[in-house]
Amino acid sequence: MDAFTTHTGTAAPLRRSAVDTDQIIPAEYLKRITRTGFEDGLFVAWRRNEPDFVLNQPQYADASVLVAGPDFGTGSSREHACWALLDGGFRVVISSRFADIFKNNSTKSGLLTVVLPQAEVEALWAAVEADPSTPVTVDLQERRVSYGGHSVPFEVDEYTRWRLLEGLDDVGLTERHLADIEAFEARRPAWLPKALPALPA
Amino acid sequence: MPKTLAEKVYDAHVVRSAAGEPDLLYIDLHLVHEVTSPQAFDGLRAAGRTVRHPELTMATEDHNVPTLDILKPIADPVSRAQVEALRKNAAEFGIRLAPMGDRDQGIVHVIGPQLGLTQPGMTIVCGDSHTSTHGAFGALAFGIGTSEVEHVLATQTLPQYRPKQMAVTVNGVLPEGVSSKDVILAVIAKIGTNGAAGHVIEYRGSAIEALSMEARMTVCNMSIEAGARAGLIAPDRTTFDFLRGRPHAPQGADWDAAVEYWETLRTDEGAVFDTEVVLDAAELTPYVTWGTNPGQGLPIAESVPDPAAIADEGERRAAEQALAYMGLTPGTPLREIEVDTVFLGSCTNGRIEDLRIAAELLRGKHIDPDTRMLVVPGSVGVKLQAEAEGLDRVFTEAGAEWRGAGCSMCLGMNPDQLEPGERSASTSNRNFQGRQGKGGRTHLVSPSVAAATALTGKLTAPADLADAPVPATA
Ligand code: SF4
Numbered sequence: 001m002d003a004f005t006t007h008t009g010t011a012a013p014l015r016r017s018a019v020d021t022d023q024i025i026p027a028e029y030l031k032r033i034t035r036t037g038f039e040d041g042l043f044v045a046w047r048r049n050e051p052d053f054v055l056n057q058p059q060y061a062d063a064s065v066l067v068a069g070p071d072f073g074t075g076s077s078r079e080h081a082c083w084a085l086l087d088g089g090f091r092v093v094i095s096s097r098f099a100d101i102f103k104n105n106s107t108k109s110g111l112l113t114v115v116l117p118q119a120e121v122e123a124l125w126a127a128v129e130a131d132p133s134t135p136v137t138v139d140l141q142e143r144r145v146s147y148g149g150h151s152v153p154f155e156v157d158e159y160t161r162w163r164l165l166e167g168l169d170d171v172g173l174t175e176r177h178l179a180d181i182e183a184f185e186a187r188r189p190a191w192l193p194k195a196l197p198a199l200p201a
Numbered sequence: 202m203p204k205t206l207a208e209k210v211y212d213a214h215v216v217r218s219a220a221g222e223p224d225l226l227y228i229d230l231h232l233v234h235e236v237t238s239p240q241a242f243d244g245l246r247a248a249g250r251t252v253r254h255p256e257l258t259m260a261t262e263d264h265n266v267p268t269l270d271i272l273k274p275i276a277d278p279v280s281r282a283q284v285e286a287l288r289k290n291a292a293e294f295g296i297r298l299a300p301m302g303d304r305d306q307g308i309v310h311v312i313g314p315q316l317g318l319t320q321p322g323m324t325i326v327c328g329d330s331h332t333s334t335h336g337a338f339g340a341l342a343f344g345i346g347t348s349e350v351e352h353v354l355a356t357q358t359l360p361q362y363r364p365k366q367m368a369v370t371v372n373g374v375l376p377e378g379v380s381s382k383d384v385i386l387a388v389i390a391k392i393g394t395n396g397a398a399g400h401v402i403e404y405r406g407s408a409i410e411a412l413s414m415e416a417r418m419t420v421c422n423m424s425i426e427a428g429a430r431a432g433l434i435a436p437d438r439t440t441f442d443f444l445r446g447r448p449h450a451p452q453g454a455d456w457d458a459a460v461e462y463w464e465t466l467r468t469d470e471g472a473v474f475d476t477e478v479v480l481d482a483a484e485l486t487p488y489v490t491w492g493t494n495p496g497q498g499l500p501i502a503e504s505v506p507d508p509a510a511i512a513d514e515g516e517r518r519a520a521e522q523a524l525a526y527m528g529l530t531p532g533t534p535l536r537e538i539e540v541d542t543v544f545l546g547s548c549t550n551g552r553i554e555d556l557r558i559a560a561e562l563l564r565g566k567h568i569d570p571d572t573r574m575l576v577v578p579g580s581v582g583v584k585l586q587a588e589a590e591g592l593d594r595v596f597t598e599a600g601a602e603w604r605g606a607g608c609s610m611c612l613g614m615n616p617d618q619l620e621p622g623e624r625s626a627s628t629s630n631r632n633f634q635g636r637q638g639k640g641g642r643t644h645l646v647s648p649s650v651a652a653a654t655a656l657t658g659k660l661t662a663p664a665d666l667a668d669a670p671v672p673a674t675a
Pocket residue numbers: 263264308309310329331547548549607608611612629630
């Protein structure tokens with residue numbers, strides 16, 4: 001995973017609420033077994049069917065910060081949604097509320113999710129609609145979103161921030177606690193089920 | 202300190218806890234399917250890691266599998282490659298796989314309970330958001346992403362933050378013809394698609410206690426549609442009776458030891474929930490969705506809502522976008538909406554009891570000639586059971602199609618899809634845009650509403666059928 005410290009780019013205003021992960025990337029793109037190359041599936045139905053869709057507008061084509069309505073990333077647990085956003089050039093998604101699994105997945109794949117109050121989302125929408133070339137800086141070190149002389153703090157838990165700043169792999173971190181895992185395993189009741197061997201019905 | 206059921210299960214699985222860090226939680230069972238696992242196995246290989254506990258891992262093929270010609274190779278080369286990747290990974294890492302054609306194959310959330318691998322008090326994860334289904338047994342079961350799949354394969358643990366606690370209490374008796382699907386659709390309509398974000402839901406109250414295991418699974422299954430990662434129900438006699446004698450359930454003295462523990466798995470008197478929601482079962486009716494998320498649902502007697510009447514700007518815009526996609530006009534009675542396709546199946550409503558309820562309504566009748574009905578059992582086990590009971594003949598004689606087991610039209614990763622503009626009544630869990638095929642329009646319904654709708658070609662409650670036998674509630 002790439003480390004995330006600070007990012008500056010232009011922003012795309014996605015004025016939709018409850019954007020589910022089926023919209024971010026539909027199921028047919030999930031048949032692939034790679035971890036990259038999902039940009040063609042990103043918001044594909046809206047890109048194809050709605051000429052006015054924000055990402056079809058040339059002024060937002062190079063945006064790397066997505067500013068979405070509340071409840072972004074609901075539905076399916078597909079981490080492909082995070083991969084597609086990254087592959088599509090986004091490093092940050094800003095919303096007033098994220099679905100749990102999406103937010104969790106984002107921290108594992110190096111996509112930063114930033115929660116701002118809805119009023120701040122509206123202000124950012126207005127700013128980037130007035131001037132799509134407005135640079136937006138998302139600073140994880142300082143925990144601030146800044147644009148056009150405006151700067152808003154955001155909250156992120158210390159542990160997640162540290163992991164993202166360092167670009168650390170969770171499995172490696174957990175393996176430091178192998179002794180605790182072994183001690184726990186020694187205490188597990190013997191009657192807990194095992195999938196192997198297969199037992200006849 | 203008094204604890205909730207979810208807190209008890211959570212606390213019993215904490216491997217390590219340190220201030221300022223997530224807890225490390227032990228995972229008792231990891232379910233794997235072809236879609237969300239290939240990149241995780243690649244990650245293991247790249248790092249030179251193994252699967253820590255192959256015997257606590259169970260894989261099956263479900264999302265991509267065709268429901269016709271199930272003994273032939275999969276025609277779609279991309280789907281086939283994904284299924285073959287799972288077969289290769291399972292063989293290489295020593296994991297049990299129930300492939301197409303196997304007696305244990307089926308939707309991952311149907312086979313866990315069927316095999317008795319799902320038991321009370323366990324932690325269960327899967328790279329699939331509907332893992333919450335297993336919460337019906339009093340297990341803490343939740344969906345994870347592919348990076349987490351890799352983490353569980355490598356370590357049998359997962360870093361987790363303690364969830365908030367929500368109680369959804371449904372008191373009273375469900376009216377006849379009102380099912381557990383209607384209960385959960387009503388809950389989601391009430392609290393919204395992300396209303397339970399950050400929470401684990403415990404479903405409780407007399408109406409929940411009266412439900413069968415299968416009906417409880419339907420409720421827990423859709424917890425994610427309310428934004429909760431997990432939903433659970435305290436195990437009781439109904440749970441134990443369902444489990445007894447299943448292949449992987451404990452036996453003899455182990456059974457007694459297990460039951461003794463399982464009986465402690467209930468929320469203590471005085472335990473505190475962060476959020477509480479209460480519903481009166483007697484007020485519930487069959488629910489159907491009109492929009493493009495599962496929270497956009499109403500009792501079937503209502504009409505398509507008018508966005509102009511919605512005060513909140515965001516919600517109004519969402520309703521407008523939903524109605525434009527669904528091709529619906531405000532004020533149209535829901536009962537007048539005509540459907541092209543009825544889909545009975547999925548991890549929400551593809552179990553034997555769901556098929557029995559629908560078959561009872563269809564027995565000796567014929568579905569509307571302009572409507573097609575797909576019946577897709579949730580697993581090979583369900584399929585064989587239904588065929589033993591003659592339900593397959595009831596469906597085919599009524600004009601429905603009887604298919605092989607899998608996810609099928611729940612998400613259309615196989616050939617079972619809606620055409621653009623086609624409309625379905627579906628017993629699945631998601632009415633998102635394009636979920637059942639590009640441009641397809643989905644109305645979520647219960648199995649009995651699905652069957653009644655197939656008979657008339659319009660959204661119909663079982664009670665609307667003049668000569669309807671009233672089905673048992675589920
Ligand atoms: S039936 Fe549908 S919701 Fe359930 S696991 Fe399959 S695709 Fe997912």
